[in-house]
Amino acid sequence: MSDTLARLNEVFHDVFQDDTIVIARQTTAADVEGWDSLMHVTLMINIEKAFGIRFSSSEVAGLKDVGELADLIEARKKP
Amino acid sequence: MTFPLTDELMEYVRAAHPRSLRGVEEARQAGGDDFGPVVEMFLTWLTAVRGRQGIVQAVDEFVKFSTEVNLAQARYEADGHYMHKSFAELLADHYSSREAMDDYLWGVFLTNVLWAHHFEICLFYRNRFLAKLPGAEAKIVEIAPGHGGWGVWALHRLAKSRLEGFDISPSSITIAGSVSAAAGVGGRARYELKDALDLAKAPPESADAVINCFLAEHLERPAKLFEVIARLLKPDGRAFVAAGLTAAQVDHIYEFRRESELVKLAEDAGLRMTESFVGSPRRTLPKAKFLPRSMALILAKRKGEFL
DSSP: OHHHHHHHHHHHHHHHTOTTOOOOTTOOGGGSTTOOHHHHHHHHHHHHHHHTOOOOHHHHHHOOSHHHHHHHHHHHHOO | OOOHHHHHHHHHHHHHOHHHHHHHHHHHHHHGGGHHHHHHHHHHHHHHHHOTTHHHHHHHHHHHHHHHHHHHHHHHHHHSSOSOOOHHHHIIIIITOHHHHHHHHHHHHHHHHHSHHHHHHHHHIIIIIGGGSOSSSOEEEEESOTTSHHHHHHHHHSTTOEEEEEESOHHHHHHHHHHHHHTTOGGGEEEEEOOGGGGGGSOTTOEEEEEEESOGGGOSOTHHHHHHHHHHEEEEEEEEEEEEESOOOTTOOSOOOSHHHHHHHHHHTTEEEEEEEEEOOSOOOTTOSOOOEEEEEEEEEOOSSOO
């Protein structure tokens, strides 16, 4: 899981163009400047590329925090 | 004036969907002094159908729908074309699911007032179309009413008018019927489960007004839609048509790229554009190639000129 969070952190840096962001499982949109609905989708597309997975729209819409996102990625990575 | 339902909606968006707040605030800014009264009217109908809890449910559905739209737009940016090509694919995957369609229609219902550029289209509809319709017993046809909000708004403003709505979705017939009843105009509205394009055989020149919002891009051959509108419209009638351009959605098939494509379809069907409005979201995806737009046209029959 820590590998997933570390890789996710890199994606956050790229998408929000801010290397100072440090995410944790409890991080939400309120903690990251500019994390609105459009940037959320941009983030998801970049995560899909980084992890080689694909999300459905209902999964993307329902995510409450980074912890849920990391869990979803882990579930997707399982064969 | 106070708008308690609108305040409740804003509070819920702020608390439960902070990522969507910026877009909703943009709609509030676009609406200006009209935002409160128009949103309150929509929410009054919504809560009369679904109860006070309906606001929370519809906002959740709106956020899900908007996310689906944004995700489809991002995939469109990558692929260069819409996801689906045929109506048959959509009928199997999308339109035939009753539960999904109910959620979808209530989500779309709120896009009318919670997307800034759609709020602008609402104002264009009210100020430039509804305001000019004849007040006396106008017969209105709504093609593909979906949630019913557009047509119900017309009945709400024109006290003696009557409306017939035709939609291919059972969810639409139920929801549009319940919204019209909630708005107190149910006695003047009739909704029928019917492919709107079958109206090509309907009595000609029978409607004072035709309303059709956001159907053309869901069709394989939108030319037929404009032919139906031209057939139904009386010589002095007016039609209001809205459609999306380079605006991906899982159920959009026909990719309009230029505003002139819609105007040409109308002209080829024997109609003339008298007014139009084009709106686009305040923000787009980073490095977007496509600008998603919504275009609304007010159309009249062509007469006394070369056809």
